[in-house]
Amino acid sequence: MSKPQALPPAEFKQQLTEAIPHLRAFGRSLSGDRDLADDLVQDTLLKAWAARDRFIAGTSMRAWTFVILRNTFFSGMRRKKFSANYDELVAERVLSAPAPQQEPLHLADLQRGLMELSDDQREAIILVGAGGYSYEEAAEIANCAVGTMKSRVSRARKTLEAILEEGRFTSASDNHDDMTTTALENIIGAVEKIAP
Amino acid sequence: MQPLGTSGVLSSSKEKTRHVLTGPNENKSETSGSSEPDDAGQRSKEMPVKSKEDMQERLGLGLKDMYSSVLDEPLPDDMLALLDQLEENDTSDVKSSRPDDNE
Numbered sequence: 001m002s003k004p005q006a007l008p009p010a011e012f013k014q015q016l017t018e019a020i021p022h023l024r025a026f027g028r029s030l031s032g033d034r035d036l037a038d039d040l041v042q043d044t045l046l047k048a049w050a051a052r053d054r055f056i057a058g059t060s061m062r063a064w065t066f067v068i069l070r071n072t073f074f075s076g077m078r079r080k081k082f083s084a085n086y087d088e089l090v091a092e093r094v095l096s097a098p099a100p101q102q103e104p105l106h107l108a109d110l111q112r113g114l115m116e117l118s119d120d121q122r123e124a125i126i127l128v129g130a131g132g133y134s135y136e137e138a139a140e141i142a143n144c145a146v147g148t149m150k151s152r153v154s155r156a157r158k159t160l161e162a163i164l165e166e167g168r169f170t171s172a173s174d175n176h177d178d179m180t181t182t183a184l185e186n187i188i189g190a191v192e193k194i195a196p
Numbered sequence: 197m198q199p200l201g202t203s204g205v206l207s208s209s210k211e212k213t214r215h216v217l218t219g220p221n222e223n224k225s226e227t228s229g230s231s232e233p234d235d236a237g238q239r240s241k242e243m244p245v246k247s248k249e250d251m252q253e254r255l256g257l258g259l260k261d262m263y264s265s266v267l268d269e270p271l272p273d274d275m276l277a278l279l280d281q282l283e284e285n286d287t288s289d290v291k292s293s294r295p296d297d298n299e
Binding site: 009010017020021022025026028029038041042045046049105107110111125126131132160161164165 | 269
């Protein structure tokens with residue numbers, strides 16, 4: 001095998017810089033946490049730089065660094081400060097509604113819904129549904145078969161739709177049957193049973 | 197509404213994609229290629245319940261919006277500084293690679 005052509009440092013740096021916004025978007029959607037995502041991106045930049053000899057000129061820097069980021073994320077540093085502490089400013093933001101008469105989707109709801117998906121499905125829907133990557137590109141990044149990617153995306157979509165539908169119902173003011181209440185009532189009920 | 201990946205987010209080398217945030221009314225309802233019967237339009241007007249397609253569309257737009265709004269943020273200075281630092285290290289001491297924080 002001939003040695004793959006490496007990029008000169010300046011050019012590598014340039015391409016890496018261009019990948020940063022995408023890494024941040026991917027990382028933030030994946031982790032649900034702005035700060036954690038930026039840590040993840042920093043980490044990715046370091047690793048990418050250290051491995052730059054292995055980057056083949058002419059291939060996609062974005063895909064290459066996405067692999068580094070998701071591997072880093074899935075291999076450990078997640079779960080650390082990873083308990084749904086959504087950035088409140090961001091959470092307040094309302095995502096654009098497809099038509100004026102429709103209720104807009106709240107970013108917080110969407111992010112919460114994403115976090116309820118399995119890692120595989122979350123990654124799939126983010127890459128394809130949010131990032132606009134093709135199934136083929138997404139499959140390459142996630143290191144799975146294209147068919148697997150397709151089914152992950154479709155299952156993720158279904159689950160998310162269900163979660164968001166539910167969310168809307170439970171947030172309706174006249175509905176007392178939402179999960180939080182029920183859980184709380186269960187706990188109170190249990191405590192009352194235990195208490196003499 | 198199927199091919200979510202058609203907007204050239206990946207393939208174009210432009211840094212910025214159009215942001216979905218602006219112009220919520222700009223609904224690209226694609227009535228063209230779908231196999232929908234043409235009473236679909238009036239049906240959806242009459243139906244008070246939010247259809248499944250409605251949710252799918254909101255989800256699709258919401259996802260893209262969530263993602264592209266991050267793309268529009270300015271680059272954090274510390275990341276740019278990090279790259280500058282890495283480049284500087286690289287050119288100044290090519291030989292003295294430090295294996296201490298390898299993984």
